[in-house]
Amino acid sequence: MQTVFKTSYDQDINLLTKTGEYIRVSIVILMMLAAPLFVDVYYLGELGLLLVYVIAGIGLMILTGFTGQVSFGHAAFLGIGAYSHSILMTAGLPFPVSVVLTVALTGIIGMLLGRSASKMHGFYLAVATLAFLIIIETIIGEWTDMTGGYAGYAVPELEMFGFYFAEVWHQYYLYLGFALFVIWGAANLLRSPTGRSFLAVRDSELSARSLGINVEWIKIQSFGISAAITGLAGVLLAHYLAYLSPETFGVLESLKLLLMIVVGGLGSIAGAIFGAIFVSLLPVAISILRDFLPGVVGEQAGLEPMLFGLIIVIFVIFEPEGINGRWKKLLHFFETFPYYRKSSFVRQKSYLKTERMR
Amino acid sequence: MLPIEDVVRLGFIGVSQGCAYGLIALGFVLIYKATEVVNFAHGEFMMFGGFAVLTFSEGFGLGFWPGLIVACLAMGTAGYLVDSLIMRRIIGQSQASIFILTVAFGFILRSAAGMIWGWSPLSLDTPFDGETTLAGVTLGTDRLAIIATTAVLCTALYMFFGRSRTGIAMQASSQNQLAAYYMGIPVRRLVSLVWAIAAIIATVAGAVMAPVTQLETNVGFIGIKALAGAIVGGFGSIPGTLLGCMLIGVIEPFADYFFPAIKGVSAYIVMLVVLFIRPEGLIVQTYRKKV
Numbered sequence: 001m002q003t004v005f006k007t008s009y010d011q012d013i014n015l016l017t018k019t020g021e022y023i024r025v026s027i028v029i030l031m032m033l034a035a036p037l038f039v040d041v042y043y044l045g046e047l048g049l050l051l052v053y054v055i056a057g058i059g060l061m062i063l064t065g066f067t068g069q070v071s072f073g074h075a076a077f078l079g080i081g082a083y084s085h086s087i088l089m090t091a092g093l094p095f096p097v098s099v100v101l102t103v104a105l106t107g108i109i110g111m112l113l114g115r116s117a118s119k120m121h122g123f124y125l126a127v128a129t130l131a132f133l134i135i136i137e138t139i140i141g142e143w144t145d146m147t148g149g150y151a152g153y154a155v156p157e158l159e160m161f162g163f164y165f166a167e168v169w170h171q172y173y174l175y176l177g178f179a180l181f182v183i184w185g186a187a188n189l190l191r192s193p194t195g196r197s198f199l200a201v202r203d204s205e206l207s208a209r210s211l212g213i214n215v216e217w218i219k220i221q222s223f224g225i226s227a228a229i230t231g232l233a234g235v236l237l238a239h240y241l242a243y244l245s246p247e248t249f250g251v252l253e254s255l256k257l258l259l260m261i262v263v264g265g266l267g268s269i270a271g272a273i274f275g276a277i278f279v280s281l282l283p284v285a286i287s288i289l290r291d292f293l294p295g296v297v298g299e300q301a302g303l304e305p306m307l308f309g310l311i312i313v314i315f316v317i318f319e320p321e322g323i324n325g326r327w328k329k330l331l332h333f334f335e336t337f338p339y340y341r342k343s344s345f346v347r348q349k350s351y352l353k354t355e356r357m358r
Numbered sequence: 359m360l361p362i363e364d365v366v367r368l369g370f371i372g373v374s375q376g377c378a379y380g381l382i383a384l385g386f387v388l389i390y391k392a393t394e395v396v397n398f399a400h401g402e403f404m405m406f407g408g409f410a411v412l413t414f415s416e417g418f419g420l421g422f423w424p425g426l427i428v429a430c431l432a433m434g435t436a437g438y439l440v441d442s443l444i445m446r447r448i449i450g451q452s453q454a455s456i457f458i459l460t461v462a463f464g465f466i467l468r469s470a471a472g473m474i475w476g477w478s479p480l481s482l483d484t485p486f487d488g489e490t491t492l493a494g495v496t497l498g499t500d501r502l503a504i505i506a507t508t509a510v511l512c513t514a515l516y517m518f519f520g521r522s523r524t525g526i527a528m529q530a531s532s533q534n535q536l537a538a539y540y541m542g543i544p545v546r547r548l549v550s551l552v553w554a555i556a557a558i559i560a561t562v563a564g565a566v567m568a569p570v571t572q573l574e575t576n577v578g579f580i581g582i583k584a585l586a587g588a589i590v591g592g593f594g595s596i597p598g599t600l601l602g603c604m605l606i607g608v609i610e611p612f613a614d615y616f617f618p619a620i621k622g623v624s625a626y627i628v629m630l631v632v633l634f635i636r637p638e639g640l641i642v643q644t645y646r647k648k649v
Contacts, residue, residue, distance in 0.1 A: 064454050065454075068452070068453075068454075070453055070454045070457055072457075116630075116633070116634050119637040120633060120637050122453055123396040123453070123457065124589060124593075124633065124637070124638075124639075126396075126453075126457055127582075127585055127586065127589055127629070128629070128630060128633055130582065131586060131626035131627075131629055131630055132626075132630070134623060134626050135623055135626055135627065135630070138620060138622075138623045142619050142620070255458075255461060258454065258457075258458050258461075259458060259462075261454075262454060262455055262458045266452060266454060266455070302468070302469030302470070302472040302473050302477075303469070305465045305466075305468065305469045306465065306466055306469035306470065306473075308462070308465055309462040309463065309464075309465035309466035309469070310462075310466060312458055312459060312461075312462035312465075313444070313459060313462050313463070313466070316448060316451070316455045316456075316458065316459045316462075317444065317447055317448060317459075320448075320451050320452075320455055
């Protein structure tokens with residue numbers, strides 16, 4: 001087992017602490033960089049989609065995992081991002097300007113929603129964001145002059161300074177760049193005073209308030225940052241899909257995002273990444289599973305949502321820390337090899353936190 | 359402007375729709391009051407209940423009323439088991455996990471229903487077909503049945519919680535679980551029983567809604583509108599919930615008539631507007647903590 005020996009004050013807030021973490025993170029980044037060399041074009045595209053979901057997952061993780069505000073409506077920001085970027089690009093704005101404007105727009109809409117949501121709590125917020133999503137979906141569907149309505153909207157080609165991102169690997173590197181930037185930014189945010197206030201608000205609003213944190217303003221900030229990142233994911237998703245329709249950004253997409261961060265592990269950036277991998281691999285795994293199951297079961301139309309549901313139930317009951325928690329336990333097992341005990345990770349007894357008293 | 363007959367007709371549809379929302383919302387509120395869990399799968403419970411009534415009354419040839427009773431018993435048992443086997447284990451976890459768990463339940467129930475009864479709409483023969491003329495206005499009997507059922511169930515629940523020993527014990531354990539334990543109230547069993555009651559109400563709702571909505575797997579989404587109604591009313595008190603659901607139910611047909619572009623969304627707009635003005639709903643149920 002490796003003990004971290006502190007030699008400077010900065011060490012406490014370093015992004016990575018142990019040598020093993022440096023090695024693992026560099027290996028993953030190198031593998032992602034080298035992926036276009038040995039991955040098939042189809043799977044490279046899927047990998048790009050995975051990166052988009054990593055960005056969206058981090059967006060939702062900041063709000064739900066770190067600030068503790070459950071949102072059922074994050075697909076709305078994905079939709080706003082995708083549509084406003086496509087509309088701005090069609091209007092002739094260059095890619096970088098359009099991205100900046102879109103991210104700013106979704107951020108502002110997020111802050112406005114956060115402003116009205118900062119007084120709500122618990123499931124009121126969850127249902128309010130769900131209602132927001134349904135309203136946005138309807139607006140996108142009905143505002144035919146702007147969005148093309150249910151007929152769909154063709155996304156303009158991805159082009160920057162005269163260079164066309166025509167090949168799959170061009171787009172892949174663009175996505176990778178954005179994803180790495182967002183991961184690095186989120187990690188940095190979490191060690192800043194703002195990020196620490198997020199955690200304080202999540203753990204106890206009352207004690208955060210008594211420490212002098214402006215809880216409402218923190219929630220608004222969290223909503224804004226979260227919405228902006230999700231909007232960025234929407235921009236990239238638009239270029240991946242190449243053709244937008246309002247149904248893409250419905251309740252199911254929102255649930256997928258939420259499923260991602262719950263299964264990945266609430267409250268960690270790694271959780272969002274694990275969750276995105278899980279969500280991208282699941283449909284593949286299910287289609288493979290269908291071949292092995294006997295005909296009657298395998299051909300059922302509802303098999304996929306049912307397995308989705310069952311997996312969530314199993315995770316929430318048996319591994320509330322998600323894949324990330326399982327990974328940490330595995331790591332701990334190897335680091336302290338013969339000394340791992342079952343009681344190392346015994347869950348603390350937890351009680352119902354009442355909402356009726358505030 | 360609308361002729362007066364249309365206003366009456368739309369208003370009547372609104373009231374019956376509001377009653378239907380109220381009937382579903384009752385289940386949400388009961389479970390929330392007992393455990394502070396919002397069961398997002400409640401709409402799916404209703405859908406499943408409707409299908410269960412169909413199976414028992416027509417599949418097994420029991421007839422509507424005996425079939426309804428058997429279906430209620432079956433769904434009640436299922437509700438009891440859901441709490442005692444699953445929901446009890448996750449007390450104290452983060453809200454996001456609990457929400458997503460109940461949503462996942464909904465998914466499972468919906469696909470299970472689709473696998474068992476197929477994905478196309480089925481119709482259930484109820485004694486409420488046809489029309490009734492009341493004071494010169496012709497109304498659908500099925501909609502009158504919804505209003506009557508809501509009134510009967512609310513009275514029954516009011517009597518149950520106000521008068522019976524079990525009901526009062528449930529109220530006590532909802533107000534203060536620890537104190538209820540000290541008084542020798544079997545809190546765990548009562549909580550599971552509340553889930554059973556909610557599932558039974560959902561089954562009844564599914565049965566009386568069947569002539570209006572048909573039996574199909576997506577009916578459960580109506581639960582979200584019922585939830586919106588309950589939130590407008592302030593969640594947590596039964597009169598408040600009914601008030602909110604009525605409000606949403608009555609506004610909806612008129613809004614759909616005058617603004618067809620936002621068909622189906624008016625309930626959510628009303629909810630957001632109410633939440634902007636009064637974040638806790640119309641009838642406030644939370645108390646500020648005093649240190």
